[in-house]
Amino acid sequence: MEYMTIDSRLVPIEGEKNILAVIRKAGIDIPTFCYHSELSIYGACRMCVVEDDRGRIFASCSEQPRPGMVIKTNTKKLQQYRKLIIELLLSSHCRDCTTCTNNGMCDLQSLAYKVGVHAVRFLNNKEQLPLDMSSPCIVRDPNKCILCGDCVRTCAEIQGVGAIDFAYRGSKMQVTPAFNKCLSETDCVGCGQCRVVCPTAAISIRTNVTEVWDAINDPNVRVVAQVAPAVRLAVGDRFGIPKGENSMGRLVTALRMMGFDEVYDTNFGADMTVIEESTELAKRLESGEKLPLFTSCCPAWVKFLENKYPEFADNVSTCRSPQGMLSATIKEYFKKKDEEEGKTTYVVSIMPCTAKKAEILRPDNFTNGRQDTDIVITTVELIRMIRQVGIKFSEIAEEAADMPFGYASGSATIFGITGGVTEAVLRHLSDDKSHNSLNAISISGVRGNDNFKELTAKVGERDVKIAIVHGLARAGQLLEDIKAGKAQYDFVEVMACRRGCILGGGQPYEEGHNTRSARTEGIYKADRMTPVRYTSENPNLKLVYDEVICGKEHELLHRNLKN
C-alpha cells in the first residue's frame, strides 16, 4: 500500500484520481464550490487549496496523489487565502441573504461562515442584471452567480444539452444562454440538475407555493394532493429524519394539517402507467411497429428527444406520465361531485422534479382542453410550506392516504429510481406472479447505478431487448447508436436525472455523501414493505378502471397527440 501524509497523518492512496478525494477520505471536509465527482475537473474556485512541505500552494482537486507526498490542509497561509477568496466572491455577490430563496442552504453562505469572513471590505460595483423568469421550471439570477461553472458542466456533460455557458471574459464574465436569450428560448429541458449543483441561488426552483396557499384558502376549491414516490424518501432530510426513510405517513398528516382536502399517492398513477405501458409494449411487439418503445414518464427526457431527435417522436410511449394519468383520473372522479357542490377540484402535484412544472402546461397532457394538474410543487417547496405552518414534522403521527387513489403496489414505488419502470413492467408482463419471480427480475440487470444497462427479458415466447439509461447525455449517445443501426432495442427506459427521480432537480440535498445510497436503499425497501408487489394485485385499480375511467383510457391516460 502506498501512503501520503495529510496533516501529519499517513493516509493510504487507493486509486483516487486527485488529492481532494484522499483528503475527504481522511475525514476532512475540505471546502469546494466547483468540484463534483461526476463532472470534469475545472479548478476554478481555489477553495480546495493545500500546502506542501515546501510551502507551495495548489488546488487539491487537480493534482494527482503521489506516494510520499506531504501536504497540510489548514495552515495559516491557507486560512487567509480561503478567506480572501470568499471575501472577493462576496464583493460582487448580491448579499440579500435574509430574503434569498436559498437562505440557510447556500454553500457560499455556509463557507463564508466556516472560514470566518465577518465583513466584506469591497463595494459591489457590478452592474445588476435582470432575472430570467422565462422558464416554468427554474429561475436564473445572474447577480448571485459566482462563476464556478458547475451548472455549465452539468448541463453539457451529464445532460448533453448545453443550454448555458460562460460568455465574455474577466470582470464581465457571466453564465448565460447564447446571445443572452431567455432559458425558454433555448434547448433547456427543465431538469433542474443545474440548480442541484449551484452553490448559491443563481439558479433556483421556480416556486409556486403562493398559488397553493391561495387554493387552500379558497372555500370553493377542493384541493387535492398527489405525492410522487421519490418525495417521501427525501422530505425528511430537512427535519432530522434519517436519510432515505419513508416519510409518506407523516407527509399525509402534514398535508392534512396544512388544509389539503384529499391526499393521494402518485404511485396509483404509476400503477396505471404499468398497465397502459405494458399493453402498449405488447401491442408494438406484436405488430413490430415503432420499436423501440421509449418510456414517457420523464418530461425532461421527452423534451430532450423532441428538441434534438424529433425523428423518434413516434417511438415515445403515448402514455401520460403517472402524474398526468392520476390528475386526469382525479378530475374525472370529482366531476359530478364538483357540479353538485359548486366546487372546483384543484390538483397539486408534489414532485421531486422541476421539469414536471413544464409537463402540466403541455397541451398533449390536457383532457378536452382542461389542464389536469393545476400546479406542481417540488419537495423543496413542500418543505418550505411545512416550515411556514410550523409543523413539527419529526414528531407528528403517521396517517394513511385517501382512497381510492391512496393505495398502490410496490411496482409503482420503484418508478422513482432508474430501472424501476422497466422492473415494474417486467413484473406485470411475467406470467409467474411469485416471490421467486420478483427476485429473478430484480437481479436480471434492471438494478444498479450504471448510466447504461442492457438486458434481454423473456416476455411470453419472445426475447425482448431492453436498455435502461439515466443522464440525457448518455441517452443522446444511445439514440445516435440506434440511428446509425449500431444498436437495436425493443424497450428503452430513460430518466434524465442521474439515478432517477430520487435525485431529481426538485429534491433537497443535505450535507453528507450517503444521500444517493440511502435513497436507493429506501426506495427498494418501500417496495419490499408494500404487501402488494404486483400492479395487477392492486385491488383499487379494477374499481377505478370500472367506475371512473369507464373505457376512456385513451382520453384520460394517454397523451392527446392530435392537437
Add this chain to the structure above:
Amino acid sequence: MLDKSYYQKVDEIINIHGKTKAALIPIMQDIQAEYKYLAPELLTYVAKEIGVTEAKAYSVATFYENFSFEQKGKYVIKVCDGTACHVRKSSTILSKLYEELGLSKDKHTTDDMMFTVETVSCLGACGLAPALTVNDEVHPAMTPEKVSTLVKELRGEANE
C-alpha cells in the same frame, strides 16, 4: 433574415476547415474576414453544423475581443490606446473622432454605415504614437487636427 448567399458562403468556409469542433475559431475568423463582422445567425448556423452548442459558440465568440456581432462601417478606424499611444494622448484623438462622427463609447458605428471606431490595446507601432489604422492602413503621429482632415478625406473619397 440574412440572404441565402451568406449561408452558401459559410458552407464554403466550413468545407475548407471541416466539420469539427476544433474548426470553430478558424471558421469564425474567415466569416469575420468576409463580412467584417460575425452575424449572430451565422454563428448559430455554424454551431449546429459543426456540432457544438450555440451557448458554447457564443462563449468562444465573446471571449475574444476581436469577434464582433455588430455590422461594421465601410471604414473601420482602430485607435491605439496602448501604453505609448496613451501617454502621447491617444484619448484626445479618440474624443475628436467621436465628436466628428457623432459616436460614443457605446455607439461604434455611424448610422450611414460609413465609419466604425474602436480602440485597440496595442498596434505594435509604438514609435509612431499616437497611431490609428483605417482598414489596416497605419496613420502615424496623429493630432486632433489631423483627425479632422482624415475624416474629411475619407468622406470625400467615399463620395467620389
